[in-house]
Amino acid sequence: MEQMEFCLEDIGIDSGSNLSSKSLIWDDFKFIDLFAGIGGIRIAFESVGGKCVFSSEWDDRACETYFANFGEHPEGDITKINTDKIPDxxxxxAGFPCQPFSIIGDRTGFNHETQGTLFFDIERILAAKMPLAFMLENVRNLTAHESGRTFKIIIAHLESLGYYVHYKVLNALDFGVPQKRERIIICGFKHDVPFCFPKPVPESEKLSLQDILEPNEDLDEKLWVNDSIRLNRMLRMKKFISTPYITHENVSGSVTPHHFSCALRAGASANYMLINNERRLSAREMLRLQGFPDDFKIVVPYSSIRKQTGNSVAIPVIKAVARQMLKALRHCEEIRDYD
Known part of the structure; x- marks a missing residue:
């Protein structure tokens, strides 16, 4: 899904030009981390100077990981959080779940369209707090849900709050990690800032599968699959490529090797992806595929970290989006006058 975009450079503004002192708000801005998971979006926005002042996550195991790495326990169920309790x-x-939207055939009002969905809580908080900007992340298929009606409702509701909304599908493969992970990114601004989505990084900046793999001798022997699984995968491979590679079995039963990972999934079988048809990915390797630093603490069992990484985000993608958002916000005259 594409949009017409205009960037700072397109209108003759140097992205590195000197800024007025009033733009310094963006050197120490505040954000909230909704549907926080294990903090991938938080890491990305902290890397560009942001400070998290509130987080929300309902999954207890994810909260354990979040607390171990950030020293704070997120608030719980977002549907029960009063907006008065959220700091400015x-x-x-928000990397929000995509619950089906119940679209009433003869609805009585526009505001009823998102009731009963978790997007409604994002809308509720935006309406109450009216921040200068937002960024939402979701699966690519959100744009096709109910023949596109769900996505149109989301965009319409965000625009009805007065935001200028931009959206684009970005692939983690284009931003430095060896994982094919396409996600819709939705950015909104209270002012008509000169925003454009980030461009792919050069090939020289991209990690290979080899870069993220741990030495076999350092791994838990439980990661290795039995001979039956290994041989079954080998017999069904559609082609052969040099190692290392990752295979996964698609819905039709086909097995194809690639020098990158398919998208990590929260609900996938433990055997869903195999390195060289021999073993499962380690917890650290899954985190690396999402761009997490190696000092990120693992404090939950393997099954939990597999679910958590599958539910998380590719940090390099979000970091690139964050830089573009900050670049646009710093150069907007109306934002400079923000008091």
Missing amino acids: FNILL
Whole structure:
């Protein structure tokens, strides 16, 4: 899904030009981290100078990982959080679940369209706090749900709040990690800022599968699959490529090797992806595929970290989006006058 975009460079503004002192708000901006998971979006926005002032996550195991790495326990169920309890902030961030929208055939009002969905809680918080910007992340298929009606409703509701909305599908493969993970990114601004989505990084900046793999001798022997699984995968491979590679079995039963991972999934079988048809990915390797630093603490069992990484985000993608958002916000005259 594409949009017409205009960037700072397109209108003759140097992205590195000197800024007025009033733009310094963006050197120490505040954000909230909704549907926080294990903090991938938080890491990305902290890397560009942001400070998290509020987080929300309902999954207890994810909260364990979040607390171990950030020293704070997120608030629980977002549907029960009163907006008065949320501190003031500049940017709302949310990698929200895509629950089916119940579209009433003869609805009585526009505001009823998102009731009963978790997007409604994002909308509720935006309406109450009206931050200067937001960024939402979701699966690519959100754009096709109910023949596109769900996505149109989301965009319409965000625009009805007065936001200028931009959206684009970005692939983690284009931003430095060896994982094919396409996600829709939705960015909104209270002002008509000169925003454009980031461009792919050069090939020289991209990690290979070899870069993220741990030495076999350092791994738990439980990661290795039995001979039956290994041989079954080998017999069904559609082609052969040099090692290392990752295979996964698609819905039709086909097995194809690639020098990158398919998208990590929260609900996938433990045997869903195999390195060289021999073993499962380690917890650290899954985190690396999402761009997490190696000092990120693993404090939950393997099955939990597999679910958590599958539910998380590719940090390099979000970091690239964050840089573009900050670049646009710093150069907007109306934002400079923000008091």
